[in-house]
Amino acid sequence: MKFYDTYSGKIVEFKPLHKGEVRMYTCGPTVYDYAHIGNFRSYIFEDIVRRTFKYFGYKVTQVMNITDVDDKTIKKSAELGISLKDYTEKYTQAFFEDIDTLRIERAEFYPKATEHIKEMVELIKKLLDKGYAYIKEDAIYYDISKFENYGALSKIDVKNLRKGVRIQIDEYDKDNVQDFALWKFKREGEPFWKTEIGEGRPGWHIECSAMSMKYLGETFDIHMGGVDNIFPHHENEIAQSEGATGKKFVNYWIHIHHLIVNGEKMSKSKGNFYTLRDLLRIGYKPEAIRFLLLSTHYRKTLNFTMEALKQATKNVERVFNFYYDLKTTVFKEKEESSEVKEIIGNSEKKFRAALEDDFNVSLATSTLFEFIKKINKIQSAGGIGRKDSELVLNSLNNYNKIFDILPKKLETEIEEEMYKLIKEREKARKEKNYKRADEIRDILKDKGIILEDTQSGVRWKKRSDIS
Ligand code: AMP
Ligand code: ZN
Numbered sequence: 001m002k003f004y005d006t007y008s009g010k011i012v013e014f015k016p017l018h019k020g021e022v023r024m025y026t027c028g029p030t031v032y033d034y035a036h037i038g039n040f041r042s043y044i045f046e047d048i049v050r051r052t053f054k055y056f057g058y059k060v061t062q063v064m065n066i067t068d069v070d071d072k073t074i075k076k077s078a079e080l081g082i083s084l085k086d087y088t089e090k091y092t093q094a095f096f097e098d099i100d101t102l103r104i105e106r107a108e109f110y111p112k113a114t115e116h117i118k119e120m121v122e123l124i125k126k127l128l129d130k131g132y133a134y135i136k137e138d139a140i141y142y143d144i145s146k147f148e149n150y151g152a153l154s155k156i157d158v159k160n161l162r163k164g165v166r167i168q169i170d171e172y173d174k175d176n177v178q179d180f181a182l183w184k185f186k187r188e189g190e191p192f193w194k195t196e197i198g199e200g201r202p203g204w205h206i207e208c209s210a211m212s213m214k215y216l217g218e219t220f221d222i223h224m225g226g227v228d229n230i231f232p233h234h235e236n237e238i239a240q241s242e243g244a245t246g247k248k249f250v251n252y253w254i255h256i257h258h259l260i261v262n263g264e265k266m267s268k269s270k271g272n273f274y275t276l277r278d279l280l281r282i283g284y285k286p287e288a289i290r291f292l293l294l295s296t297h298y299r300k301t302l303n304f305t306m307e308a309l310k311q312a313t314k315n316v317e318r319v320f321n322f323y324y325d326l327k328t329t330v331f332k333e334k335e336e337s338s339e340v341k342e343i344i345g346n347s348e349k350k351f352r353a354a355l356e357d358d359f360n361v362s363l364a365t366s367t368l369f370e371f372i373k374k375i376n377k378i379q380s381a382g383g384i385g386r387k388d389s390e391l392v393l394n395s396l397n398n399y400n401k402i403f404d405i406l407p408k409k410l411e412t413e414i415e416e417e418m419y420k421l422i423k424e425r426e427k428a429r430k431e432k433n434y435k436r437a438d439e440i441r442d443i444l445k446d447k448g449i450i451l452e453d454t455q456s457g458v459r460w461k462k463r464s465d466i467s
Pocket of ligand 1: 027028029030037038039040041042224225226227228229256257258259260265266267
């Protein structure tokens with residue numbers, strides 16, 4: 001496996017810290033609102049990374065934090081006059097509903113910031129002891145001039161550092177490299193925790209250092225997030241974690257490029273966003289949204305348009321129809337085809353090579369469509385027998401381990417009894433017993449099952465699917 005590591009700025013070969021295992025941390029949602037599909041581009045790519053490692057036999061431990069205390073959640077809950085907990089609970093639930101809808105596999109851990117105050121306080125104490133942090137009236141700050149490697153991830157120019165300039169808010173821009181707040185002392189009307197380092201609440205960056213190291217160890221394999229996280233968030237995570245432990249924090253950094261609309265990053269603050277729910281309401285299918293978000297290479301910006309979503313819908317339908325035909329055709333018994341075997345083998349090889357090469361999902365996608373096209377051609381000429389069809393279906397299921405766009409349950413699934421009747425009709429036809437064959441066709445028709453004879457064998461459709 002090789003992929004692009006932001007820290008070294010190169011494509012590197014992946015070497016896990018523990019043989020056969022991957023431990024990865026993925027920055028999660030701030031639960032102050034519904035996530036938008038730009039956020040989901042990141043989460044879906046992280047899902048692809050997770051599935052790719054599993055596909056290659058690794059055991060994956062993934063942690064995704066839930067930021068349930070920060071400037072935004074506090075402000076919004078105060079505006080509505082409800083508790084921070086009640087407010088964030090609603091959007092945490094919505095987040096889980098959305099990732100299930102998009103078939104994003106669940107991570108092993110979803111730690112909440114508010115449930116890890118103790119760990120954050122411990123970390124801040126260490127930073128104070130080691131001289132990386134200092135106390136001011138309003139907050140405890142991290143002194144970035146003390147951390148020699150500051151800027152190594154984002155390659156920001158530390159020369160412009162204005163020593164001792166501090167910032168308390170959670171987000172600040174790249175032009176102002178400043179000391180950031182680790183712990184914000186209690187302010188009127190804001191939630192706070194009583195701790196050894198005083199009454200207050202954590203800054204945003206410290207939570208990811210504390211929670212990643214708690215669940216994955218002081219050094220772990222991979223840390224991911226969108227490119228907007230590189231600076232300051234991930235830079236600050238490195239400074240906090242390595243300052244406290246003296247050890248390397250993360251071996252590989254992977255960053256996902258943005259989903260943009262009309263040339264601008266999709267974001268809440270710009271108001272140019274769609275939530276998943278918006279798109280579902282218009283009538284788009286989750287599988288199509290998933291497919292659109294995953295099929296552009298993660299190191300390219302993805303320009304979101306409704307046109308692209310329509311195209312993704314068509315592409316998903318192509319895969320679905322292929323699957324549907326395989327599942328609803330009673331294939332003829334015949335010798336296995338060496339050509340089919342060869343196509344399956346070559347395509348899967350190409351697919352694996354694409355994934356191993358910097359998670360090249362766009363190449364993996366075109367490999368799948370090439371595979372479908374080749375098999376369809378053979379199938380329409382009657383060249384697929386029952387055994388071939390099983391191999392093809394098995395291969396399609398392998399692709400689906402990554403893409404996950406096939407229906408969970410086929411609505412057209414028919415009962416065993418009906419299937420037996422179809423088989424009986426085939427037998428009757430072979431024996432030229434057309435009377436019985438027609439009788440069966442009628443019985444099935446009464447049950448809403450329409451038969452269609454194709455080159456590869458008889459195929460059924462449910463009347464409800466046709467209308
Ligand atoms: P946030 O809730 O803003 O902290 O974002 C959660 C995750 O989504 C982070 O990993 C961000 O980098 C990522 N993200 C935010 N906006 C976009 C976007 N337009 N495209 C891709 N990823 C994004
Ligand atoms: Zn984070």
